[in-house]
Amino acid sequence: MKLSIEELTQIYRNGNRALKDVNLVIEDGMFGLLGPNGAGKSTLMKLLVTLMKPSRGGITINGQDLQKNRRQVRSVLGYLPQDFRFFAKLSTWEFLDYSARLAGIKDNKKRNTEVETMLEEVGLFDVRDRKANKLSGGMKRRLGIAQALIGDPKIVIVDEPTTGLDPDERIRFRNLLSKMTEQEMIIILSTHIVGDISSTCNNMALLNEGKVVFNGPPDNLVQKAKGHVFQVEVANSEFEMVNEKYNVISTIPSVNGWDMHIVADELTEMPSQLVEPNLEHAYVYYMEHVLKNQA
DSSP: EEEEEEEEEEEEETTTTTEEEEEEEEESSEEEEEEESSSSSHHHHHHHHHHSSOOOEEEEEEEETOOOHHHHHHHTEEEEEEOOOTTTTTTTTHHHHHHHHHOOOOOOOHHHHHHHHHHHHTTGGGTTTSSSGEEEEEEEEHHHHHHHHTTSSSSEEESSSTEEEEHHHHHHHHHHHHHHHHHHEEEEEEEHHHHHHHHHHHHEEEEEEEEEEEEOOOOHHHTTTTOOOOEEEEEEGHHHHHHHEEOOOEEEEEEEEEEEEEOOOOOOSSOOOEEOOOOHHHHHHHHIHHHHHOO
């Protein structure tokens, strides 16, 4: 599959320009869309699943224009929105069966088999008779991805899927998504949680103020922060000053005060040693230094 986005712009009625000339090419595998709240990620997701029409530009899937072939395109799309809700009276099984019907699986035997298989896949078969709205937060997100995957979609779009999950459920959800990439499909993961991208995605885009400001493998973004991440030891009396002056990524109590990781263009005012950057370091460095220096 190949999804192409060309010169995509979205302007709301109040004049807010949510997206500005977005260009991306996304192919099979896990693709991460990272950015702060308000960057335009959710707007892009809604355009991709045909819930909105763009003000300008276009989206094609294997060369087919999304707006001109909405019904056909929707048949290959799976979507897990950020605010995912259930029908209160349906059990877990009934809800997924309903989702399978909407996905076009009309044969009862085939639908029952697919629902059972999918519930096993996401670890919910044992709670299939429980009311869907009584599931835990992590289980609800797993049921959400199950309804997005039922019917064998070729493009799956998930919007902020791990927000509010505890660490164990977040890891489980990431592993579930990673397993899905063994099939020939595109999975687009939109999030503001850097760890979700670094753990699962081979390619990513960084969105800021409606514009794509980086597009490529996460490792390429990490390389841009090389030489700009410092470990320093700070006394208790200096803690507030350092926190206010620098972009502090982490603080760990030490015998003499605090061990801190700081992102900066350079650090000459205190003893420090360079640290190998990770994607979180790189994200902060790019947003707070590279982009601001370009402005």
